[in-house]
Amino acid sequence: MNTNFIRSFLPRWSILLIDVFLCFCSLTLAYLLRFNFAIPLSERVTFIYVFPFVLISRGISFYVTGLYRNIIRYMSSRDMVQIVLILSAVSAFFAISNVVIYATPLKRFVVPYSIIIIECFSSAFILITARMIYKSIYAEATSSKNRRSIIIFGANDAGLVAKRVVDRDAGTKYQVLAFLDEEERNWGKRLDGITIYSPDKLPELLENNNVAHLVLSTTDISYERKNEITDTCLKYNTKVLNVPPINSWINGELSFKQIKKVKIEDLLERDPIVLDKDKIESQLKNKTVLITGAAGSIGSEIVRQIIPYKPAKIVLVDQAESAIYDLQLEINEMNSGILCVVVLADICNQSRMESIFKDTKPQLVFHAAAYKHVPVMEENPVEAVNVNIAGTRILADLSVKYGVDTFVMISTDKAINPTGVMGASKRVAEIYVQSLNAHQQKTKFITTRFGNVLGSNGSVIPRFRQQIEKGGPVTITHPEITRFFMTIPESCQLVLEAGAIGKGGEVFIFDMGKSVKVLDLAKKMIQLSGLTLDKDIKIIFTGLRPGEKLYEELLHTSENTLPTHHPLILIAKVREYDFTTISAYINELSEMATAKSDMNIVSKMKQIVPEYISNNSVFAELDKK
Numbered sequence: 001m002n003t004n005f006i007r008s009f010l011p012r013w014s015i016l017l018i019d020v021f022l023c024f025c026s027l028t029l030a031y032l033l034r035f036n037f038a039i040p041l042s043e044r045v046t047f048i049y050v051f052p053f054v055l056i057s058r059g060i061s062f063y064v065t066g067l068y069r070n071i072i073r074y075m076s077s078r079d080m081v082q083i084v085l086i087l088s089a090v091s092a093f094f095a096i097s098n099v100v101i102y103a104t105p106l107k108r109f110v111v112p113y114s115i116i117i118i119e120c121f122s123s124a125f126i127l128i129t130a131r132m133i134y135k136s137i138y139a140e141a142t143s144s145k146n147r148r149s150i151i152i153f154g155a156n157d158a159g160l161v162a163k164r165v166v167d168r169d170a171g172t173k174y175q176v177l178a179f180l181d182e183e184e185r186n187w188g189k190r191l192d193g194i195t196i197y198s199p200d201k202l203p204e205l206l207e208n209n210n211v212a213h214l215v216l217s218t219t220d221i222s223y224e225r226k227n228e229i230t231d232t233c234l235k236y237n238t239k240v241l242n243v244p245p246i247n248s249w250i251n252g253e254l255s256f257k258q259i260k261k262v263k264i265e266d267l268l269e270r271d272p273i274v275l276d277k278d279k280i281e282s283q284l285k286n287k288t289v290l291i292t293g294a295a296g297s298i299g300s301e302i303v304r305q306i307i308p309y310k311p312a313k314i315v316l317v318d319q320a321e322s323a324i325y326d327l328q329l330e331i332n333e334m335n336s337g338i339l340c341v342v343v344l345a346d347i348c349n350q351s352r353m354e355s356i357f358k359d360t361k362p363q364l365v366f367h368a369a370a371y372k373h374v375p376v377m378e379e380n381p382v383e384a385v386n387v388n389i390a391g392t393r394i395l396a397d398l399s400v401k402y403g404v405d406t407f408v409m410i411s412t413d414k415a416i417n418p419t420g421v422m423g424a425s426k427r428v429a430e431i432y433v434q435s436l437n438a439h440q441q442k443t444k445f446i447t448t449r450f451g452n453v454l455g456s457n458g459s460v461i462p463r464f465r466q467q468i469e470k471g472g473p474v475t476i477t478h479p480e481i482t483r484f485f486m487t488i489p490e491s492c493q494l495v496l497e498a499g500a501i502g503k504g505g506e507v508f509i510f511d512m513g514k515s516v517k518v519l520d521l522a523k524k525m526i527q528l529s530g531l532t533l534d535k536d537i538k539i540i541f542t543g544l545r546p547g548e549k550l551y552e553e554l555l556h557t558s559e560n561t562l563p564t565h566h567p568l569i570l571i572a573k574v575r576e577y578d579f580t581t582i583s584a585y586i587n588e589l590s591e592m593a594t595a596k597s598d599m600n601i602v603s604k605m606k607q608i609v610p611e612y613i614s615n616n617s618v619f620a621e622l623d624k625k
Contacts, residue, residue, distance in 0.1 A: 016059065016068035022126050023058045023119075027051060030118035043112075050111055054094070054119070061090045072138075075131050084124050091120040149177035149211045153229065154218030155186050155196045162217045162243050162259065163192055177209055182221075202229065206236040215259060217243045227267050234527045264461055264525050268485050268516070276565070277309075279500040283364065283406070284309040290362035291316055292347055292395060293369030295323035297453060298410055301492040302366050303327065313339045315360045318369070319346045347391040357402045365399050366495070367392065368410045370426065377422035378546040378617055381601045385593040388425035389432070393586055396433050399443045406444045408499040409433050411507075413451040413484060419549050419615035424605045430507060431577045431608065432586060437505040439579035444504030449572070450491050451484030464522055468529050472537035474522050477544050482515040482551050498569055509561065511568040515551070546617040582608070 027050075031039055062068055065086050070079050094111045101110050111119075150166055152159045163176045179196040181187070186196045197205070205211065214233050216226065230240045240262040284306055291306075293299040294316035303314060314331075318324040321344055328342050341360060345352050347369050370388050371377055377384045392409065399407045411430050414423030430447050437445035452459055460483070467474045491510065498508040522539055531537050544550065561570040585608050592600045602619045606612045614620040 012068055015072070016062055018130075019062050019068060019127060020055055020059045022130060023123050024051070024055055026123040026126050027054055027115070027119050029122050030115050033118055033122075034112070034114050050115075053097075053110060057090050057093065058087075058123075061086050072131050072134050075135050079131070080128050083127050087120050087124050087127075091116050147173060147175050148213075149209050150174045151178050151180060151202070151205060151211055151214045152176060152194075153180045153199070153214060153216050153221070155179040155181035155183070155189075155191050156218055158243055159217040160192055162215050163194065165259070166215075174212060177211065178205055199225075199229070202232055206233065206238055211236065211238045213239050213241050215241045215243060216262070223267070226262075230262060230267060230524075230528075234524070237530075239530060240528075262528065264521065264528060267524070268487070276497060276500065280496050281309045283500045284311050284496075286310065286312045287363045287405075288313045288315065288361060289364045289366065290314075290356075290360060291366045291368065292318070293367070293410075294318045295320045295327050296368060297459075297488055298492060298495075299366070299368040300327050300330075301488045302368065302495060303331070305489070305492050305496060307331070307334065307336050307338055311338060313341060313360070315341045315343060315356070315362060317343045317345055317347070317356065319344060347395060348386050350394050353394055354398055354401075357398045357404075361402060362399075363405045364499070365395065365404050365407045366410070366499070367395055367407065370410070372412070372422060374414065374420045374422045374548050375545040377425065378420050378619075381421045381425075381598045381605075382593045382596050384421045384425040385589045385601055388422070389428050389586060390590050390593070392429040393432055396436050396445065399445075400436065400440050404443050406446065406499055406502070407433065408495060408502070409445070409447045410495065411447050411449045413449055414549070415449065418609060418612045420546065420617065421602060421605070421619070424602075424609050424612045427609050427612070428582075428586070428589070428605060430574075431582050434505055434507065434574070435577045435579040435582050438576065444502060446499055446502035446504065447507040448495050448498045448510070449507060450486055450494070450510045453486055453488050453491050460518060460521070461525070464525050468526060468531065468537060473540045474526065474537065475540055475542050476518055476522055477542055477548060478550060479519050479541055480550060481518045481544070481548075483518055484513070484515055486510065486513075494566075494569055497566055501564060501566070501569075507572040507574050508564075509570050509572050511570070544616045546615075549615065 031043070035043065065082070067082065067086060070082075094116045095113065097110050098113065098116075152162050154162075159179060159181075163179075166174055166176055176194050178201075179191055179194055180199045180202060181196050182199060184198070187198050189196050202214075214229065216229070233240050241259045242262050243259055289306055289311045291299050291302055291314065294303055295318040299316075299318070303316065306314060316324060316327065324342055324344060328340065331338075331340050343356055345356060347353060369391065371380075371383055377388075396407060396409075398404075409429065411426050412423065414420070415427035415430055416423075418424040418427055433445040433447060437443070464474055494508075494510045498506075502508065519539070523533055526533050526537055526539075533539065560573050562573065564571060585604065589601060589604055592604060599619070599622070602614070603622050606622060613623055
């Protein structure tokens with residue numbers, strides 16, 4: 001319906017005439033109702049003065065109060081109250097007129113009291129209803145041509161809730177076009193008036209309709225299917241949204257604003273990991289657990305995942321004051337009842353760390369503190385030695401001295417065939433804790449390796465997201481660079497599992513899934529943001545950074561693996577080192593770090609880790625020698 005036609009068809013003066021006509025209808029209805037649709041002849045005689053008197057009075061009241069000037073399409077409860085008050089005031093006038101006229105020789109009522117009451121109520125109902133109908137017609141006429149469609153994946157309870165939320169909160173902008181469901185028995189049926197289709201119909205629906213969003217209302221969907229759906233939608237510039245879990249709905253109710261866009265992390269996740277919770281609980285319950293790097297991405301998630309297993313005490317060690325304070329506030333809000341000790345300290349400070357071990361007497365240590373940025377460590381080998389190597393040795397030695405049961409070190413895939421200082425420093429730390437495990441019988445030393453963690457501080461995805469929000473460009477070092485990715489919760493779950501099953505001396509590696517091309521990752525992130533590559537935002541290549549690999553790997557070529565009870569955790573068979581020899585090497589590295597001799601440090605690392613071959617680095621000249 002043409003909105004200009006509606007405006008021209010209902011000019012202001014016509015609203016006044018229509019209102020008066022509706023009052024005429026209401027008055028007629030009042031008489032019919034009062035006399036059971038058989039109006040006596042004596043009452044019909046009064047029509048000649050009752051109807052003009054009532055209608056003129058109504059018309060004057062509407063004109064004087066300006067009721068006809070109100071914009072009907074924006075009618076609100078205030079307008080309804082105004083209508084009721086105007087009608088009531090005029091009806092009161094009719095009643096007073098009856099009293100006055102009855103006092104004259106005529107001795108009769110102008111308008112019977114029963115008619116006054118019925119007419120007042122019916123006029124209010126008719127005038128308000130007519131305006132509401134007009135408002136609905138206008139809204140439908142103005143919005144239907146502009147409304148875009150929404151498809152809901154999941155013809156279930158959550159899907160029905162999502163549909164009704166769209167109707168309630170966003171009905172002027174969107175309308176639900178279809179449901180998609182994996183269950184064949186539902187195809188062709190209707191849910192709340194909307195047809196349910198097979199997911200195979202998605203391309204056809206997107207091709208033939210203006211679909212703004214596809215809403216994933218179900219969590220019972222494989223990540224392969226989620227990626228497939230997202231790829232299809234992105235071809236048609238359709239955004240994919242996620243209905244949040246029920247436990248995150250506000251006061252148990254869902255609103256349209258809570259339905260968020262699918263993030264790249266959602267598409268890189270894998271099916272939920274099944275953990276041996278009993279074994280993990282037996283390791284953690286009523287124990288004192290110390291976590292280094294507790295305020296970091298991995299450390300803080302380990303804290304969150306440990307809390308449900310009810311340890312007696314958690315000791316949080318980090319040197320980042322603000323971050324550790326934020327974590328403390330988060331833990332306090334959980335009301336877990338677990339004692340959390342926050343310690344602001346540097347793991348390189350041996351006397352400070354010894355006092356912490358002496359005071360807290362930890363039974364388990366999760367060592368997540370490290371310098372991890374490849375280019376930064378390439379320029380600062382001294383700090384790589386101080387923190388990643390010497391810091392790890394301090395913690396490992398103290399764990400033996402104070403009788404820690406299990407020490408779990410968080411390592412990286414960059415320690416395999418390292419091409420930079422960071423990876424090499426982590427490999428030296430691995431070698432030390434593994435050799436220390438064989439050198440003593442008190443503490444089990446376990447190493448866990450995994451690749452890039454989605455969303456961790458400084459990782460590629462937050463960086464891309466920042467660049468996209470700023471309008472680009474998105475920077476990638478090389479068009480062929482690939483990386484393994486794992487979510488923070490997933491990686492920490494496997495760390496807990498590895499710590500529980502480890503007997504000491506193992507280097508656990510995690511199944512990281514398929515290697516992902518970073519360029520493809522960036523393109524999908526741009527599309528998920530609703531932008532067009534090379535039109536709204538560009539990708540530029542900056543060249544590999546010092547020490548950076550083109551491809552990452554999880555195993556040295558001379559290594560092999562052994563299975564564990566968990567399909568995503570393997571044990572790497574690595575070369576064993578003599579503890580006395582590696583201790584001497586680390587002493588030499590520490591002396592070189594004190595002398596700040598970068599070339600000597602890296603040269604010694606290459607001696608300890610023969611597979612360390614520098615890439616795109618000033619230290620590559622050492623490989624020639």
